[in-house]
Amino acid sequence: MNSLTIRNVRPMGGEATSVILRDGRIAAFGDEVREGEEILDGAGAILIPGLVEAHTHMDKTLLGMGWYRNEVGPRLIDKIDNERMQRRVLGIDPARQSARQAVLAASLGTTHIRTHVDVDTEVGVAGIEGVLETREHYRDMVDIELVAFPQSGMLIRPGTVELMERALQLGAQVVGGLDPAGIDRDPKGHLDVVFGLAEKYGVPVDIHLHEPAELGAFSMELIIERTKALGLQGKVTISHAFCLGMTDQDYVATLIDALAQAQIHILTTAPSSRPAPAVKRLMEAGIVVAAGSDGVRDTWGPYNNPDMLERAVLVGLRNNLRRDDEVALALDTSTYGGARMMGLVDYGLDPGCRADLVLLDGETLAEAVVDRRPRRMVIKSGKVIARDGTALIAAP
Amino acid sequence: MNSLTIRNVRPMGGEATSVILRDGRIAAFGDEVREGEEILDGAGAILIPGLVEAHTHMDKTLLGMGWYRNEVGPRLIDKIDNERMQRRVLGIDPARQSARQAVLAASLGTTHIRTHVDVDTEVGVAGIEGVLETREHYRDMVDIELVAFPQSGMLIRPGTVELMERALQLGAQVVGGLDPAGIDRDPKGHLDVVFGLAEKYGVPVDIHLHEPAELGAFSMELIIERTKALGLQGKVTISHAFCLGMTDQDYVATLIDALAQAQIHILTTAPSSRPAPAVKRLMEAGIVVAAGSDGVRDTWGPYNNPDMLERAVLVGLRNNLRRDDEVALALDTSTYGGARMMGLVDYGLDPGCRADLVLLDGETLAEAVVDRRPRRMVIKSGKVIARDGTALIAAP
Numbered sequence: 001m002n003s004l005t006i007r008n009v010r011p012m013g014g015e016a017t018s019v020i021l022r023d024g025r026i027a028a029f030g031d032e033v034r035e036g037e038e039i040l041d042g043a044g045a046i047l048i049p050g051l052v053e054a055h056t057h058m059d060k061t062l063l064g065m066g067w068y069r070n071e072v073g074p075r076l077i078d079k080i081d082n083e084r085m086q087r088r089v090l091g092i093d094p095a096r097q098s099a100r101q102a103v104l105a106a107s108l109g110t111t112h113i114r115t116h117v118d119v120d121t122e123v124g125v126a127g128i129e130g131v132l133e134t135r136e137h138y139r140d141m142v143d144i145e146l147v148a149f150p151q152s153g154m155l156i157r158p159g160t161v162e163l164m165e166r167a168l169q170l171g172a173q174v175v176g177g178l179d180p181a182g183i184d185r186d187p188k189g190h191l192d193v194v195f196g197l198a199e200k201y202g203v204p205v206d207i208h209l210h211e212p213a214e215l216g217a218f219s220m221e222l223i224i225e226r227t228k229a230l231g232l233q234g235k236v237t238i239s240h241a242f243c244l245g246m247t248d249q250d251y252v253a254t255l256i257d258a259l260a261q262a263q264i265h266i267l268t269t270a271p272s273s274r275p276a277p278a279v280k281r282l283m284e285a286g287i288v289v290a291a292g293s294d295g296v297r298d299t300w301g302p303y304n305n306p307d308m309l310e311r312a313v314l315v316g317l318r319n320n321l322r323r324d325d326e327v328a329l330a331l332d333t334s335t336y337g338g339a340r341m342m343g344l345v346d347y348g349l350d351p352g353c354r355a356d357l358v359l360l361d362g363e364t365l366a367e368a369v370v371d372r373r374p375r376r377m378v379i380k381s382g383k384v385i386a387r388d389g390t391a392l393i394a395a396p
Numbered sequence: 397m398n399s400l401t402i403r404n405v406r407p408m409g410g411e412a413t414s415v416i417l418r419d420g421r422i423a424a425f426g427d428e429v430r431e432g433e434e435i436l437d438g439a440g441a442i443l444i445p446g447l448v449e450a451h452t453h454m455d456k457t458l459l460g461m462g463w464y465r466n467e468v469g470p471r472l473i474d475k476i477d478n479e480r481m482q483r484r485v486l487g488i489d490p491a492r493q494s495a496r497q498a499v500l501a502a503s504l505g506t507t508h509i510r511t512h513v514d515v516d517t518e519v520g521v522a523g524i525e526g527v528l529e530t531r532e533h534y535r536d537m538v539d540i541e542l543v544a545f546p547q548s549g550m551l552i553r554p555g556t557v558e559l560m561e562r563a564l565q566l567g568a569q570v571v572g573g574l575d576p577a578g579i580d581r582d583p584k585g586h587l588d589v590v591f592g593l594a595e596k597y598g599v600p601v602d603i604h605l606h607e608p609a610e611l612g613a614f615s616m617e618l619i620i621e622r623t624k625a626l627g628l629q630g631k632v633t634i635s636h637a638f639c640l641g642m643t644d645q646d647y648v649a650t651l652i653d654a655l656a657q658a659q660i661h662i663l664t665t666a667p668s669s670r671p672a673p674a675v676k677r678l679m680e681a682g683i684v685v686a687a688g689s690d691g692v693r694d695t696w697g698p699y700n701n702p703d704m705l706e707r708a709v710l711v712g713l714r715n716n717l718r719r720d721d722e723v724a725l726a727l728d729t730s731t732y733g734g735a736r737m738m739g740l741v742d743y744g745l746d747p748g749c750r751a752d753l754v755l756l757d758g759e760t761l762a763e764a765v766v767d768r769r770p771r772r773m774v775i776k777s778g779k780v781i782a783r784d785g786t787a788l789i790a791a792p
Contacts, residue, residue: 067759070719247643272668273716301718302766303709313699317710320669322697323466363463370698 004382005033006359009042011349013365016044021355024381028351040384042359045376046368048331049348050111050356051308052338055206055239055267055292058098058115058134058144059127062297064395065090065097070302076182076210080152083299084122094130096396098144101296102134103395105306106142107386109358109375113142114206114292114342116149116176119167121159128167135171141385141393145342147206149176153183154193161193168201177207180219187219195226204235204343206267209243212275216243220255224262233263237341239292241266244282245275260285265341268333269294269304270311270318279319280329290341291315291333308334309360309372316369327366355382400778401429402755405438407745409761412440417751420777424747436780438755441772442764444727445744446507446752447704448734451602451635451663451688454494454511454530454540455523458693460791461486461493466698472578472606476548479695480518490526492792497692498534499791501702503782505754505771507538510602510688510738512545512572512635515563517555524563531567537781537789541738543602545572549579550589557589564597573603576615583615591622600631600739602663605639608671612639616651620658629659633737635688637662640678641671656681661737664729665690665700666707666714675715676725686737687711687729704730705756705768712765723762751778 003022010016011029020027020037033039060083062068068090072082086092098115105113117127128146135144148167154160154177168175175197180190191207198205205227211219220243227236238259244252244266259266265288266277282289291311293304309331315321316330339347346354359377362368374389385392399418406412407425416423416433429435456479458464464486468478482488494511501509513523524542531540544563550556564571571593576586587603594601601623607615616639623632634655640648640662655662661684662673678685687707689700705727711717712726735743742750755773758764770785781788 067763069760070762071721072719270668272666272710272714297766302720302723302762303713303718305766314668314713317699318668322699323468324698325467327698364465366466366698367463370693370701 002382003037005037005039006042007039008044009047009359010044011047013046013362013368019047019357021379021382024355025346026349026351026353026355045359046362046365047349048358048360049335049339049353050358050380051109051334052290052342053105053110053113053292053306053308054290054338054341055269055294056101056113056115056306057295057298058101058113059094059117059131060087060092060295060298061097061101062090062092062299063097063100063104065092068299070299072299079300084120084152086299087123094127095133098131098134099138100395101306102138102142102144103391103393106138106378106380107375107389107391108307109378110306110308111142111356111378111380112338112342112344114145114147114174116147116206116208117167117172118151119148119160119163120150120152121157121163124163125167125170128170128172132171140383141380141391145174146172147174147176148172150178153178155184155186155189164197168197168203174204174206175201177205179208179211180222181215182211187222191222191226195230198232199230204237205232206237206239208239210240211243213243213246214251216241217246217251217255221258224258224264227262227264236262237265237267239267240269241277242275244277256282256285256287260287265290267292267341268315270315272314272318276318279315279333280321280326283329288337288340289333290338307372309369312369313372324364324366327369331365331369356380398778399433401433401435402438403435404440405443405755406440407443409442409758409764415443415753417775417778420751421742422745422747422749422751441755442758442761443745444754444756445731445735445749446754446776447505447730448686448738449501449506449509449688449702449704450686450734450737451665451690452497452509452511452702453691453694454497454509455490455513455527456483456488456691456694457493457497458486458488458695459493459496459500461488464695466695468695475696480516480548482695483519490523491529494527494530495534496791497702498530498538498540499787499789502534502537502774502776503771503785503787504703505774506702506704507752507774507776508734508738508740509538510541510543510570512543512602512604513563513568514547515544515556515559516546516548517553517559520559521563521566524566524568528567534789536779537776537787541570542568543570543572544568546574549574551580551582551585560593564593564599570600570602571597573601575605575607576618577611578607583618587618587622591626594628595626600633601628602633602635604635606636607639609639609642612637613642613647613651617654620654620660623658623660632658633661633663633686635663636665637673638670640673652678652681652683656683661686663688663737664711666711668710668714672714675711675729676717676722679725684733684736685729686734703768705765708765709768720760720762723765727761727765752776
């Protein structure tokens with residue numbers, strides 16, 4: 001039996017104890033170490049469950065590829081078209097690049113990732129195949145869930161729907177979508193295809209919704225209607241959902257009620273230059289809120305990195321979460337919120353949960369979040385996979 | 397003659413060269429090293445002028461004091477009142493605390509700081525005296541400029557104006573102010589005192605203006621009127637200026653024109669949870685825009701740290717500055733913008749400028765900003781004062 005005890009850790013910043021891991025799960029807390037079991041010293045570090053990266057694009061990060069000089073135009077379509085072009089020009093290999101991000105993320109304490117992988121008539125399903133390779137190769141380090149993502153639109157690019165089906169057959173676990181009005185110019189048509197695939201393949205849905213204000217709200221209503229009609233409560237995520245940051249507060253309240261009823265999850269990157277969902281208000285309405293890094297150092301922009309503690313800080317800043325209990329809420333979007341969104345079972349610090357854990361430096365949980373020091377230790381399925389900010393397996 | 401040559405540095409990320417420092421200034425670029433002069437290897441690092449922290453509160457940071465559990469109420473006045481109380485309860489020593497922040501900031505490459513120091517009827521000028529002590533003690537490490545800052549109001553707390561005068565007599569170099577309507581409830585009265593002190597002592601003005609939208613705009617107009625009436629063009633800064641982020645774009649345009657005419661500078665922390673000035677638009681109108689960390693780990697909130705590269709990232713995120721040329725603009729708020737705001741002469745990378753320099757790791761300037769790695773080397777007045785992220789003088 002594979003076992004490991006870590007002495008002197010403080011779960012969520014509380015009282016020091018030992019955590020005993022057996023067969024990849026948390027067996028118990030306390031001092032019931034058995035003879036012959038391996039023991040490590042936690043040195044008073046804070047113990048939290050593995051960080052959850054609930055929205056990124058691992059197939060197209062430029063990590064390790066030399067600096068990309070960004071001279072892209074201001075519109076969404078400029079960035080989408082430029083990216084398809086740069087994929088050829090720069091030679092962005094989805095397997096290699098997703099592996100780089102997987103290792104970096106793991107070194108930062110991320111144990112679960114949902115990644116949206118481009119599917120379009122140029123790249124076909126090569127991105128899916130590359131990230132599936134990474135998922136398999138690094139399976140002992142991090143769990144990766146793939147969303148088949150029609151970044152360039154579906155209906156405006158004939159052949160894309162068939163490629164989306166192929167992606168789901170190959171092993172993508174979630175069907176994605178994108179700005180049903182803004183890109184495909186056909187909200188009903190786009191969403192009927194997305195939800196049709198969800199029904200046919202029995203997979204959850206995760207839709208990028210950048211559409212602003214009342215336009216985004218209309219698309220959101222169409223998503224809510226389909227979620228309820230198909231009994232997909234708890235299986236649908238709306239990513240970004242900028243429209244929830246619109247000024248018409250009565251309309252926002254109506255949408256929040258409807259989202260809560262349909263058990264739709266909201267994913268935010270806490271963008272500071274856009275209207276954005278109010279995290280605490282959504283949580284208070286009972287909606288699951290998760291956080292993601294979005295694209296990490298890609299052709300869209302240079303700032304994002306896959307540190308989910310930094311993302312918690314950005315969520316905190318964006319939502320003015322200053323008090324210690326509020327910082328804990330911000331961290332929740334990078335831990336339990338992401339886990340609930342992805343439907344992870346056995347996630348957390350209870351005995352019986354998977355032993356996916358991070359040891360953080362800090363006097364309190366809030367200090368650990370705001371300081372974002374190199375992670376003392378990262379544990380995946382009961383095994384140490386990173387120490388002091390460095391993964392024990394190298395990236396390509 | 398005190399001299400130092402650093403070989404193989406890339407000014408602003410450009411071609412590699414040597415920089416020769418003599419008597420605390422940049423003497424030349426190139427290879428004219430004289431016999432007997434000290435030589436260091438820059439190893440290809442990017443050379444930038446010292447970072448400028450243009451708005452902070454060093455007298456009340458809690459750095460090194462153990463974690464403060466924040467349970468403060470939501471209103472501005474809650475935070476102000478709580479802080480005055482905690483000053484006594486926690487024993488926040490302005491000399492010790494400002495020294496800690498000075499050393500940390502210097503280790504991060506900051507060579508100039510403008511700090512707003514509380515003056516009120518409880519602390520009197522003890523904060524000013526403490527920070528003056530730090531200014532003197534660490535003068536070879538970082539230049540510190542003090543703003544006499546009536547955090548708790550002036551007119552509503554009789555005796556404060558006299559203390560403000562005393563602060564200026566003791567050595568504060570700038571007169572501060574705060575939400576003339578919101579706190580003192582008397583915009584004309586408050587601003588007449590602030591500008592009266594500026595005239596009497598011949599000092600610049602820096603006013604905290606959190607007031608939102610049309611209310612803030614009214615206070616801003618009063619500031620503009622007084623700036624022009626007293627011939628203080630180029631000597632006045634408005635900090636925060638949230639009202640410039642209001643929705644009435646025609647009104648914003650009018651204000652920007654008036655600010656540019658009066659040569660009033662704008663300081664932003666790039667807050668993501670508040671409306672905020674549009675940095676690029678202000679720059680295009682010819683307005684000097686500087687950046688600051690605001691309070692660092694204090695009773696107001698836990699997130700801020702004094703890293704002016706991180707602040708440039710936050711400015712970039714807040715203002716959607718994605719292209720490389722735009723990232724350079726974001727950095728400008730942490731360098732040249734702050735220097736112009738503070739009226740620093742001899743700042744920059746030209747021969748003759750003060751040798752206040754930072755060596756950064758990164759392939760390009762944009763990468764150095766977004767990566768924020770430990771600073772390779774920090775130089776103040778021609779002498780190395782920090783290496784690899786660690787200051788050569790310890791903090792108390």
